[in-house]
Amino acid sequence: MSDIVEVDARRLLCPMPVIRLQDCINRQPAGASVRITCTDPGTMNDIPAWCRINGHSVISSDQRQQEFIFVVRKNGDGER
Amino acid sequence: MTIKAVALISGGLDSLLAARLIQQQGVVVEGINFFTGFCVEGHTHAIRNRDRKREKRNNALWVAEQLGIKLHIIDIIEEYKDIVINPKHGYGANLNPCLDCKIFMVHKAHEWLEQHDFDFIITGEVIGQRPKSQRKRLMPVVASESGAEDLLLRPLCARNLPPTRPELEGWIEREQLLDFSGRSRKPQMALAARFGFEGYAQPAGGCCFLTDQSYSVKLQDMWDNRGHREYELDDIMLLKVGRHIRPSKAFKLIIAREEGETRFLSGYKRQFQTIKTVSHAGPLALVEGEQLDPRQLQLACAITARFSQGRDAESVELRFSDREKDSRNLQVKPLRAEQINPEWVIA
Numbered sequence: 455m456s457d458i459v460e461v462d463a464r465r466l467l468c469p470m471p472v473i474r475l476q477d478c479i480n481r482q483p484a485g486a487s488v489r490i491t492c493t494d495p496g497t498m499n500d501i502p503a504w505c506r507i508n509g510h511s512v513i514s515s516d517q518r519q520q521e522f523i524f525v526v527r528k529n530g531d532g533e534r
Numbered sequence: 535m536t537i538k539a540v541a542l543i544s545g546g547l548d549s550l551l552a553a554r555l556i557q558q559q560g561v562v563v564e565g566i567n568f569f570t571g572f573c574v575e576g577h578t579h580a581i582r583n584r585d586r587k588r589e590k591r592n593n594a595l596w597v598a599e600q601l602g603i604k605l606h607i608i609d610i611i612e613e614y615k616d617i618v619i620n621p622k623h624g625y626g627a628n629l630n631p632c633l634d635c636k637i638f639m640v641h642k643a644h645e646w647l648e649q650h651d652f653d654f655i656i657t658g659e660v661i662g663q664r665p666k667s668q669r670k671r672l673m674p675v676v677a678s679e680s681g682a683e684d685l686l687l688r689p690l691c692a693r694n695l696p697p698t699r700p701e702l703e704g705w706i707e708r709e710q711l712l713d714f715s716g717r718s719r720k721p722q723m724a725l726a727a728r729f730g731f732e733g734y735a736q737p738a739g740g741c742c743f744l745t746d747q748s749y750s751v752k753l754q755d756m757w758d759n760r761g762h763r764e765y766e767l768d769d770i771m772l773l774k775v776g777r778h779i780r781p782s783k784a785f786k787l788i789i790a791r792e793e794g795e796t797r798f799l800s801g802y803k804r805q806f807q808t809i810k811t812v813s814h815a816g817p818l819a820l821v822e823g824e825q826l827d828p829r830q831l832q833l834a835c836a837i838t839a840r841f842s843q844g845r846d847a848e849s850v851e852l853r854f855s856d857r858e859k860d861s862r863n864l865q866v867k868p869l870r871a872e873q874i875n876p877e878w879v880i881a
């Protein structure tokens with residue numbers, strides 16, 4: 455399995471964290487995993503929604519104090 | 535042959551309906567949503583406590599999910615500055631450059647279409663729906679100045695406009711498009727019911743803060759005081775939050791109105807001088823402007839104390855911090871309501 459790519463979206467408000475995740479995912483090959491750390495509670499809704507819409511998988515989501523951490527796997531087209 | 539359309543998705547009902555009408559004709563639709571920094575989405579409900587109870591959702595994502603389409607959210611913060619600062623076609627009722635904004639967004643969508651090999655663009659525009667940017671004579675202006683020309687289709691009012699290329703080429707049937715016009719929302723609501731859409735967003739006014747009068751006043755004040763119109767994302771974010779009070783040309787106070795705003799403003803402690811009440815519960819205030827001299831500091835504290843629980847106390851203790859480096863405590867007598875000059879209050 456490839457290394458996890460990290461995205462720091464702390465202090466950014468929606469939709470910026472979603473945009474950061476999207477831009478990072480677009481640069482990765484199918485199968486890659488991205489971990490994004492956010493502080494906007496809106497991401498709890500928006501990041502899973504963005505993944506559902508675009509056919510990627512949320513592998514895990516965690517809340518630690520004020521931080522929301524998601525691991526997302528990029529699926530290729532056709533894996534929706 | 536698969537025909538593909540890119541839909542401008544604002545998160546409102548009109549773009550939802552426009553995209554569904556085209557999907558129904560067997561066209562593959564993907565959505566595109568632009569983030570200008572002024573969007574009402576997201577930020578505001580993340581900031582204010584009283585809004586926290588509301589369901590937090592990004593309406594554009596919600597619309598895309600209803601339609602079952604992919605959504606591409608594009609950050610246009612930098613490029614958009616020129617639209618806000620120098621709109622060729624001027625502003626609407628406030629600092630909203632709607633016509634230039636539409637042209638720009640359709641232009642970006644057209645660029646996207648060329649890069650991704652899509653066939654045409656759809657928007658939820660309706661003739662006469664908005665006072666300035668959706669007048670019938672301006673519809674061709676958007677199509678031509680954006681460069682999209684006859685690849686721009688407005689499914690909700692297409693039958694009131696000359697046929698576009700998707701219609702002429704037979705990619706879609708003109709007869710199945712609609713002829714909405716005017717300000718009434720009833721036809722859209724009836725169509726939503728027919729499609730079975732519920733819980734869609736009902737935006738009041740426009741889709742962004744620039745249509746808001748009090749926001750525009752704050753933006754204009756910022757421009758006037760700086761003597762130029764350049765701005766950064768943080769500047770325009772801070773205009774969405776708090777009470778803005780300018781007791782002198784030298785500085786402005788941004789005073790949180792509630793806990794959620796205090797939390798949000800706390801994120802800026804390293805960039806600003808800040809004031810927070812210590813002896814009483816009260817708001818955090820950011821000082822935007824020059825380094826405060828002792829007299830200005832006294833005044834800034836007395837104003838901040840006015841908005842704390844200690845407003846009627848003889849003396850309130852506050853903590854002043856300079857970008858989290860130096861900090862010290864001060865005692866002041868809060869200003870009385872009538873001592874706050876109404877001219878200081880921007881919004």
Ligand code: SF4
Nearest residue numbers: 631632635740741742
């Ligand atoms: S309301 Fe704002 S986002 Fe909508 S067209 Fe006008 S300027 Fe653009």
